[in-house]
Amino acid sequence: MQQIFSFIYKNSIFLLFLLLLGISLTFTIQSHSYHRSRTISSANAVSGFVYQQIDNVETYLSLKEENQKLADENTQLKKLLFNTTDSVKVTQLPLASGTFNVIPAKAINNSYSLKENYFTINKGRNDGVNRDMGVVSSLGVVGIVEQTSKNYATVISVLNTNFRLDxxxxxxxxxxxLIWNGKSTGFAQLIDVPRLASVHKGDTIVTGAESRIFPENIPIGTIETIYTDQTNNYFTIDVRLFNDMTSLGHVYIIENKDQEEIIQLEQQTVNE
Structure with a gap:
């Protein structure tokens, strides 16, 4: 306390000056509308800046939660999309209807520099994930579930020389x-395309109706280069993938509820 009194005594003239300056500024601001408005405007600018920075921090801290909400919303939208061929009727469909179910997940490990590449997702049998389910991102096809544990699953990537898709x-x-020749991470190959087909660079490639794993018309990529094999009647086509397979994040697992029934029926037909 003695030090405080000593400080005030030693700096009494300067402190008195600050006090009088503050009083004079207050009177000036109160008596002139221009000065008052400028002061309020400056104060608002400072407080606005502070609030904006606080909001930026809060927004950053809540990104994980917001991303999860968006992933859940996208899951419902994709469930509707995969179960209708009429975009006009999408909003009229109940969420639980249809042949295809959709499970949101996230890629937590990904390989793309090998000949046989896989990635791991953070959903497994406990979440309803089983082998031979399709996996897509917001841009299109990325792989097919290969193995599952209780809480995780490995997915055979489009960038795998064993990958096959109608x-x-x-x-x-x-x-x-659709296959992958093991070369570029940006391209897959569409083989056995009949030469009578009208094929042009830039045409879109999608999943076919023959697939039991994916719904029809899921995007894959666009035609980049067309090769003609003179020894047969088929094209081989380089397809530029919509997905950057070296950078996977949120993905969606597609369950075809009728897949087992279709497989059993086809096996019975072959065995007869």
Missing amino acids: AKMKKNNHFGT
Whole structure:
């Protein structure tokens, strides 16, 4: 306390000056509307800046929660999309209806530099994930579930030389088989496309109706290069993938509820 009194005594003249300055500024601001408005405006600018920075921090801290909400909303929208061919009727469909169920997940590990690449997702048998379920991102096909544990699953990537998928050209329904030749991470190959098909660079490639794993018309990529094999009647096509397979985040697992029934029926037909 003695130090405080000593400080005030030593700086009494300066402190008196500050006090009088403050009083004079107050009177000036109160007696002139211009000065008052400028002061209020400056104060609002400072407080607005502070509030904006606080909001930015709060927004950043809540990104994980918001991303999860968006993923859940996208799951419901994709469930509707995969279960209708008429976009006009999408809003009229109940969420639980349809052949396809959708489960949100996230890729937590991903390989893309090998010949046989896989990635791991954070959903497993406890979440209803089983082998041979399709996996897509917001841009299109990324893989097929290979193995599952209670809480995780591994997915055979599009960038895997063992990957096979029935695919077609969106504009004319000519179909082929999508594979990967083990070279570029940005391209897959569509093989066994008949040469009578009308094929042009930039045409969109989507999943075909023959697939038991994916709904029809899920995006895959666009035609980049067309190769003609003179020894047969088929094209081989380089497909530029919509997905950047080296950077996967939120994904969606697709369950075809009728898959087991279809497989059993086909097996019975073959065995007869």
